[in-house]
Amino acid sequence: MDFTPIKDAMTSKSYGKIADVCDDLMLQVSTQGIAFEDEWPYTIHLLGHIYVDDINSARFLWKSIPPAIKERQPEVGAAWKIGQRLWTRDYAAVHEAIRGFEWSPEAQCIVAAFSELYTKKMFQLLLSAYSTISIQDTALFLGMSEDDVTNYVVEQGWTVDSASRMLTVKKQPIVTEQKLDPSKLQRLTEYVFHLEH
Incomplete structure (x- = not known):
């Protein structure tokens, strides 16, 4: 199975595209009837949905992962633990879930990027609340x-x-919008009219 599109997105640090790339590739493989469960990068796929804050899709993916994969690949469960904390809005526990697992080198990059993004998001939440x-x-x-x-x-x-x-x-x-001076708008209208005729 060719995972080049996923690897390319990871290498270019295009983490916001990972979920879509994985979804498209999974759909292509599924329609061809190829068995892929054992090879599929479920951790990266889950983390891709988590990165773009698409927890509903992450939940759906988690439910579709075969139980044997969940048992054999503890990193998949660790990725879902982040998703669970987000789902229940247990904001502080998200950080614990991130730090609570020894991530593989492939997953570490997207987890670190998500952690930074999540911290900024939480800071903005505190700032506004x-x-x-x-x-x-x-x-x-x-x-x-x-x-x-x-x-x-x-x-x-x-x-x-x-x-x-x-x-x-x-x-x-608070940034306020600058009001447009009506006389400037009139001059601009006259200028455009002049150019067209």
Whole structure:
């Protein structure tokens, strides 16, 4: 079986394309009646869906994986553990699931990329949801130690109250749309009209 398209997507770090590449290839192989269960890169396929935050497709794929594969390939179960945590919105446990397994070199790349993406997503969630939050809670959400998370958020402009162990969130400035001057619009319209006639 030729897994070149999957390998190419992994090599180019096009992790956002992995799920689609795997889905298309699996469909092609299935329609040809080729038995592929033992060779299929289920871990990468699951992680591809998780990377693009398509947990429904990851669940469907997990349910379709033969039980014998799940038993023989513990990495497949470890990938699904991340998916389960996302499904139940157990945000802090996502980081535990990521760190709780010794990933193969192939999977390590996409897991590390997902971890970074997920941390940024959680940071944006905290940014939009809180004005103050404890260091401990922030560390859970971002999957870092309390010291690391304090350094991370201070770099983002947050402030720390050491006595209360609370962080004050620095909100991002709201970008307002620039209003178009009606006289400029009129001149542009006249100019375009002149060019056309």
